[in-house]
Amino acid sequence: MRAVTWHGKRDVRVDSVPDPKIDEPTDAIVKITSTAICGSDLHLYEVLGAFIDEGDILGHEPMGVVEEVGSEIRNISPGDRVVIPFNISCGHCWMCDQKLYSQCETTQVRDQDKGAALFGYTQLYGQVPGGQAEYLRVPQAHFGPIKVPEGPPDERFLYLSDVLPTSWQAVEYAAVPDGGTLAVVGLGPIGQMCARVALQRGAGKVIGVDLVPERLEMAREHGVEVIDRNQADNVAEAIKVKTDGRGADSVIDAVGMESHGAPFGKLAHTAAGLLPDALAKPMIEKAGVDRLSALYDCFSSVRRGGTVSLSGVYGGAQDPINLMQLFDKQLQLRMGQANVRAWIDDIMPLVSDDSDPLDTEGLASHKLPLEQAPRGYEIFQKKEDRAIKVVLKP
Numbered sequence: 263m264r265a266v267t268w269h270g271k272r273d274v275r276v277d278s279v280p281d282p283k284i285d286e287p288t289d290a291i292v293k294i295t296s297t298a299i300c301g302s303d304l305h306l307y308e309v310l311g312a313f314i315d316e317g318d319i320l321g322h323e324p325m326g327v328v329e330e331v332g333s334e335i336r337n338i339s340p341g342d343r344v345v346i347p348f349n350i351s352c353g354h355c356w357m358c359d360q361k362l363y364s365q366c367e368t369t370q371v372r373d374q375d376k377g378a379a380l381f382g383y384t385q386l387y388g389q390v391p392g393g394q395a396e397y398l399r400v401p402q403a404h405f406g407p408i409k410v411p412e413g414p415p416d417e418r419f420l421y422l423s424d425v426l427p428t429s430w431q432a433v434e435y436a437a438v439p440d441g442g443t444l445a446v447v448g449l450g451p452i453g454q455m456c457a458r459v460a461l462q463r464g465a466g467k468v469i470g471v472d473l474v475p476e477r478l479e480m481a482r483e484h485g486v487e488v489i490d491r492n493q494a495d496n497v498a499e500a501i502k503v504k505t506d507g508r509g510a511d512s513v514i515d516a517v518g519m520e521s522h523g524a525p526f527g528k529l530a531h532t533a534a535g536l537l538p539d540a541l542a543k544p545m546i547e548k549a550g551v552d553r554l555s556a557l558y559d560c561f562s563s564v565r566r567g568g569t570v571s572l573s574g575v576y577g578g579a580q581d582p583i584n585l586m587q588l589f590d591k592q593l594q595l596r597m598g599q600a601n602v603r604a605w606i607d608d609i610m611p612l613v614s615d616d617s618d619p620l621d622t623e624g625l626a627s628h629k630l631p632l633e634q635a636p637r638g639y640e641i642f643q644k645k646e647d648r649a650i651k652v653v654l655k656p
Contacts, residue, residue, distance in 0.1 A: 263395055265279045267318060267319055274307065274636050279395070288332055288402055288403055289332045290403035291330040293328075297325070297656065298420060298421070298651065298653045299642055299651075300322060302322070319395055320382045320392045323424045335403055346398065346423055347408065349366070349379070351402060352368035352405055361601055363378065363603050378599075395656065418613050427609065434605075438463070439511055443465070444468050445471065445512070448556055449471070451650065456514050457486045461485055461486075469487045469510060489501065498562035512569045512570075514560075514570075518556070566591045571596050573597070627648055
């Protein structure tokens with residue numbers, strides 16, 4: 263089969279690799295019909311190469327049609343249309359019973375001291391072959407795959423794999439009061455959906471912050487008040503102007519470790535990328551190399567007694583954080599990988615509605631053949647050609 267594979271920093275290729283096969287009685291094989299490039303994939307493309315091997319198959323936002331199932335699978339059958347959550351969870355361990363599916367004790371990557379295994383995401387998370395491919399082996403298929411209706415296009419349901427549950431959890435963790443104000447820092451795919459979900463769930467006002475014109479334009483078209491970071495000398499002050507001087511009730515960081523405006527962090531990322539893996543790994547994990555400009559904006563923009571919800575991925579130890587600011591402002595901080603299956607029952611009615619209230623069909627700016635994945639990664643990473651979300655079609 264053909265699959266998107268990692269070959270080095272900013273070097274992904276579409277290679278011929280062996281077809282996956284059933285290894286365990288709880289496996290399934292899915293023929294992929296759509297698979298997206300996630301902002302988290304760009305961390306592999308740019309920063310986290312020390313934790314990935316040449317030839318590893320990327321991708322964790324796939325959907326398709328069940329091709330084959332193991333002997334213990336009863337919930338899905340060949341021919342079913344399914345979406346595959348990015349985290350691999352068993353559904354029956356203690357953590358799964360708490361609906362903390364991203365911490366599944368059956369698939370936890372204990373030798374790396376990490377939570378549940380993820381598709382296509384480094385040695386840190388199990389090095390499981392990913393879904394940017396023609397076929398995908400799905401472990402724990404007795405629980406993970408989500409059956410979706412026939413009829414609507416893939417883009418209506420594809421984002422159940424990651425984008426929508428991640429956004430829903432981010433809004434849930436943000437604890438926006440009814441009629442309250444949410445600020446979303448970063449208007450990539452997650453930020454766009456965080457804003458739409460918050461408005462759908464009763465936020466009175468959503469303020470979005472970004473510096474990419476097409477992202478600001480898309481958010482504005484969906485009822486978001488936008489702040490262009492290129493024109494705002496002080497994001498926190500700009501948000502306070504819109505919130506009676508207090509700041510937003512809740513703020514979501516939808517950016518993560520590669521935020522703009524952090525030259526020293528960018529230098530550390532570049533330096534880590536030049537080191538041998540044995541030296542780069544501890545630098546990324548233990549040193550403060552994340553670029554925290556977006557997170558600092560969140561802490562400054564939220565009102566006293568408010569909540570900061572962190573959905574952007576951070577990869578290493580903390581840079582200096584002003585704990586006095588957090589303590590003095592009496593802030594709540596929640597974060598973590600999305601527990602995908604915990605939110606599906608809430609989201610499914612929205613994506614199944616023919617009116618498409620979250621405009622899932624309008625999120626993808628580019629739909630490309632799988633063979634054009636290298637171009638998809640490049641334009642997404644460089645924010646070229648008005649790229650907001652790239653979907654690949656095997």
